[in-house]
Amino acid sequence: MLLHKAKFGIGIAAVGMAAVLIPAAPALAGVHTTATVAASKGSNPNSTVCKLEKAQLAQESSKQETALETALEAGNWKVAQKDLTTVYNAGLKSENQLITSLKSAPSKVQAAIKTALKAIPAEEKAVKNSKSVAQFEKAEEKAVTSSAFTKAGKVVETYITGLCGPLTATPPTT
Numbered sequence: 001m002l003l004h005k006a007k008f009g010i011g012i013a014a015v016g017m018a019a020v021l022i023p024a025a026p027a028l029a030g031v032h033t034t035a036t037v038a039a040s041k042g043s044n045p046n047s048t049v050c051k052l053e054k055a056q057l058a059q060e061s062s063k064q065e066t067a068l069e070t071a072l073e074a075g076n077w078k079v080a081q082k083d084l085t086t087v088y089n090a091g092l093k094s095e096n097q098l099i100t101s102l103k104s105a106p107s108k109v110q111a112a113i114k115t116a117l118k119a120i121p122a123e124e125k126a127v128k129n130s131k132s133v134a135q136f137e138k139a140e141e142k143a144v145t146s147s148a149f150t151k152a153g154k155v156v157e158t159y160i161t162g163l164c165g166p167l168t169a170t171p172p173t174t
Contacts, residue, residue: 041165050164052098061092077132084127084136112155119143164165 042050059065062089071080102113126139143149 042161042163044163045165047163048101049098049160052094052101053160053164055140056091056094056098059091062090064090072133075133077130077136079165080133081130081134088124088127102156109155109159112152112159115148115152117154119146 044050064083068080068083068087070084071077099113099117102109108160122143123140126136126143130139132138
């Protein structure tokens, strides 16, 4: 849940790392989508990294994510704060697996991942200390909009896209 922030709006807690590692999730953009990795693109679309990324993107369409989006959009901070913590904890395992699977990535990518991970404590603090959705969004945005974080996200996004192929987000059927 950790690395697709810059293009698609405010991310979610440690979901910030997903915001860097997974560059296409519109977490709080108000648009609920699922994403798939194009099988015919990328140098190794069947790699562990690609499988984990696809699984993480699918997880973002969970009922908990939907509840979180609803609470944030409604400005219900108490519910959103609880949901953020739940979503964060649920994503830790898959995020750690994704980070581990990227240990064989080039050194430039490894450095970018380390840079992106530095935002996580600030994101956790934003969830814990914020008293409103607006305050959380401001703190979260500050944590993930530095030039270093943005640059790191682009490095990781380029690497993952080269490995997995482009992501295609498709709206869920209702």
